[in-house]
Amino acid sequence: MPRRPFVAANWKMHKTVGETVDYARELVPRVGDAGDVDIVLAPPFPALPALVDAVADLGAGDRITVAAQNVHAEPQGAFTGEVSLPMLQACGVTAVIVGHSERRQLFGETDAGVDAKVRAVAAAGLTPIVCVGETLAEREAGRTFDVLDRQIDAGLAGLSREQAGAAVVAYEPVWAIGTGRVATPDQADAAHRRIRASLAARFGDDAAGACRIIYGGSVKPDNAAALMAQPDVDGALVGGASLDPAAFAEILAATRPPDSRIMEGRC
Numbered sequence: 001m002p003r004r005p006f007v008a009a010n011w012k013m014h015k016t017v018g019e020t021v022d023y024a025r026e027l028v029p030r031v032g033d034a035g036d037v038d039i040v041l042a043p044p045f046p047a048l049p050a051l052v053d054a055v056a057d058l059g060a061g062d063r064i065t066v067a068a069q070n071v072h073a074e075p076q077g078a079f080t081g082e083v084s085l086p087m088l089q090a091c092g093v094t095a096v097i098v099g100h101s102e103r104r105q106l107f108g109e110t111d112a113g114v115d116a117k118v119r120a121v122a123a124a125g126l127t128p129i130v131c132v133g134e135t136l137a138e139r140e141a142g143r144t145f146d147v148l149d150r151q152i153d154a155g156l157a158g159l160s161r162e163q164a165g166a167a168v169v170a171y172e173p174v175w176a177i178g179t180g181r182v183a184t185p186d187q188a189d190a191a192h193r194r195i196r197a198s199l200a201a202r203f204g205d206d207a208a209g210a211c212r213i214i215y216g217g218s219v220k221p222d223n224a225a226a227l228m229a230q231p232d233v234d235g236a237l238v239g240g241a242s243l244d245p246a247a248f249a250e251i252l253a254a255t256r257p258p259d260s261r262i263m264e265g266r267c
């Protein structure tokens, strides 16, 4: 069965509640009725409930779902400044980005920490969007595949086959994030194939074949189609370009399966 494309907007630390609602009003008419792509928006925590409500009020709750950018692995406790899965579920959040390279590099997240979060997210029935990817130094040292194998092994260690098949892995080469330097379609596809082989070794061919592996790192309207045309690229995790609803809608259009790539809603 072909994998359904999955495209997520990672807004990082951008947009207030009001700006979030305005964005939803601009995006929804641009994405049309076609339900052939999973569209996911990940705003900062304070905007999550408003976005879930706005999308539902705009009649797009079946096409657009809402993700968090992070979560704590414990359901509750003395963890000042943290947010739990039950809190996210109560807001209507259905997916969580885990292990983004900014979390790893700037906030000290480790493979073990990513593993704990991924387990908790999957056990709660939400979709983990697990980020992996090498730094420039690791790529130049020829260590890209070793890094990916390690991050996949460690980060998804706690999942059952079924949970691994339902998870989303985001390949985000650190050197391509926010730099305007995008991986070539061949580089992306080679990394995605390696990730799928790693998943197959751990979870079997069925789970590896079902898991969506999406690319992130300077995805823009003008490079999305070439990346998405690669057989093992199942969607995108979009940072900077997702902040503009028109640009994000263009990326969504480029991601649709070729037979449904229609121009609806883009005028």
Ligand code: PGA
Binding pocket: 010, 172, 176, 177, 178, 179, 180, 216, 217, 218, 219, 237, 238, 239, 240, 241
């Ligand atoms: P970018 O960010 O699209 O701005 O490079 C991607 C990401 O960090 O998820």
